[in-house]
Amino acid sequence: MQIREQLEQLVGQGLSAAVADGSLALDEIPEAALERPRDTNNGDWASTVALRLAKTAKKNPREIAQIIVDHLPENGMIASCEIAGPGFINFTLAPEVFQGVIAQVRQEGADYAKGTIEGPNYINIEYISANPTGPFHVGHGRWAALGDATARVMRHAGYKVYEENYINDHGSQMDNFGRSVVARYLQELGHDVPLPENCYAGAYVIDIAKSIIEKDGDKWVDADEEERLLNFRERAYAYELAEQHRICDTFGTTFDKWFSERTLYVKDEEGKSQVDRALAAMDERGYLYEKDGATWFKSTAFGDDKDRVLQKSNGEYTYFTSDVAYHYNKMQRGFDHLIDLWGADHHGYIARCEAMLAAWGYPGALEVMLGQLVNLFRNGEPVRMSKRTGEMVTFEELIEEVGVDSTRWLMLSRGADQTIDFDIEVAKKKDASNPVYYVQYAHARICSILRKAAPAELAAKAEAGEISMDELVAQVLPGEIDLSVLTDPSEIALARKIETLHDFVQLAARDRAAFRMTHFCQDLAGLFHGFYTNCHVNVEDEKLRNARLALCDATRIVLALGLGLLGITAPEKM
Structure with a gap:
């Protein structure tokens, strides 16, 4: 049972005792509703239950608070209670509570602060x-960091999470990609051909064309145009998809499924087809109709500003139709809730996509996280072009220069709805800045401290x-460690912060706010550096030395856990 739950239980017992002896006239026992004070000088936890009971109990909130405090059972958990303001009850916990946190962390390891979620x-x-059809840009890198960290945090909080990357490999853009490669292929072989309309003009297309020349030479110059287009399109597609897999692997982002449109x-x-089945299910519920030879979705029935065309009068499906079929497919696979991470420029698509889920009887099943842009800087100056190609800076170039860990951290340092100003030179620094x-x-x-405590x-x-x-650590520290000697304010502050990881994980998962873990890790690191300054670890007193080593070890475990939830490594030496 977590500390919060234990304290809520004590407050509940105090309320029950007060009701039993007639001190409070209540028909039912309310929840303690504990919250953490912003200022630790106001205690470790606070309850507003007395304020909420004033009307029901017909007493002044401060009087109610005193009655609750007077009826609390004897326990070794609460060091002191203070009634503050109009009737807040502030609880300061005993050092033993935080000493127990250290032991719990060392026992549970990477499972510390894991939660469970009831229901679907x-x-x-x-x-x-x-x-x-091209390299990942820096925005894709932010989605990779946000999606991956969100999944990690939610999984630790107790959700069952399935990660998916939707490959947009259907439609005219694929043919345009193939035509672009054909043009570059012929140009590289000395033929004067123009680039097609809506072509992909990046240098990477030339690289793909050269790879075809290296393998096939001029074999395709006089080939059937349709056959050549199909061949080049599929080879270019395979090339770029392999590149996307490689970069995701480099970045530490893995998916349970790469879903092909x-x-x-x-x-x-x-x-x-799956499109047929999705539309049939929508039609069965009465939300499709024909007009001017086209098939329409009655999305206005669910709050969209206008109905949406799914199939044009010429028989072609619209881009939205793929979204319809894909999301129907997801629900048919048994998911309880869908989270899509989109760029902020897709905001206008939310209403229609929510409508399609509602049309099948899944209202509220879709949640869209909108991610804002990333602005690149170098020493405060905007960076828009790649040094290598003179074009946009790709995600791969960024992680090559900055490194995966720094890239992830900066991509996750703010909420998805906030723009990131990413200074490359700051990200490369090897200091506290x-x-x-x-x-x-x-x-x-910490790892260095633990090594120094071990035999050579x-x-x-x-x-x-x-x-x-x-x-x-298992060989350096004894199985039983007396942690009661850890009473210094720096030691208690460090253990207190470690205990808050439960709340950080649950709230970050609930609010899809993985960025909060960066704040937790920074705060914990700062408290450790403060502890290290104030408390010598390698002291002569063996009991105190072992206790402080155990505190160091618990901090190491939680720092590695916090970084791991962000997809960032926890190096043992630097």
Whole structure:
């Protein structure tokens, strides 16, 4: 049971006792409704229950608060209670509570602060979802960081999360991509041909064309145009899709499924595609109609500003039709809730997409996170062009120069709805001005402390990576450690912060706000650096030394956990 739950139970017992002896006249016992005061000088937890009971109990809130405090059962959890303001009850917890947190962290390890979610919680989160017609841009990198970290945090909070990347590989843009490669292929072989309309003109298209020349030479110069287009389109598609897989792997972003838009249009053994089935389900509920030879979705029935065309009079499906079929497919796979991460410029699509889910009987099943842009800077000056190609800076170039960890941190340093100003030179710094370095350094410093506490041979094995830090600690520290000696304010502050991880994880998951974990990690690192300054670890008193090493170890575990929820590494040396 978490500390909050234990304290709520004590307050509930106090209320019950007050009702039982007639001190309070209540028909039912209300919830304690605890919250953390912003200022720790006001205690560790506060309850507003006395304020909420004033009308029902017909007493002054401060009087009610005193009655509750007087009826609290004896316990070793609460050090003191203060009645503040109009009737707040502020609780300061005993040091033993936070000493217990240290032991709990060391026992649970990476499972610390894991939650459980009651009821339906199978979540599909879709992010990146780029066209396979060119390199990822920096915005795609932000979606990769946001989607991945959101999934990690939600999973730790207790949700069952399925991560998906939707490949936009159907439609005219794929043919345009193929034509662009054909033009570059012929140009590289000395033929004077113009670039087609709506072409992809990036240098990467020339690279694809050159790769075809290296393998096939001029074999395709006089080939059938349709055959050549199909061949080049599919080879270019495979090339870019492989690049997307490679960059996601480099960035540490993995998906349970890469879903191809093309598959939505493939006929099954019954001669029906997923598009057919999605539209049929919508039609059965009376939300399709024919007008001017086209098929329309009655999205205005669900608050959209106008109805939407799904199939044009010439038989072609609209872009929105793919969205319809894809989201229907998701729901048919058994998900309880869908989260889509889109760029802010797609805001106008939300109403129609919510409408399509409602039309099938899934109102509220779709949640859209809108991500704002990333502005690149170098020493405060805007960066718009790649040094390598003279075109846009690609996501791959950014992580090559800055590194995965710094890129992730800065992409996650603000909420999705806020623009990121990403200064490349700041991200590369190896000092406290770079927040991810500051946090990682705290973890590395702890590992150094633990190695120094070990016999030389054991420390050397850990330094060489022959044994893990967990294995080292298991041999350095005894099984039973007396933590009661940890009473210094720096020690308690550090343990208190560690205990708040439960709340950070749950709230970050609930609000889809993984950026809060960057704040937690920074605060924890700062408190550790303060503890290290105020409290010598390697003291002569063995009991105190072991207790402080245990506190260091618990901090190491939680720092690594917090960084891991952001997809960032926790180095053991720097």
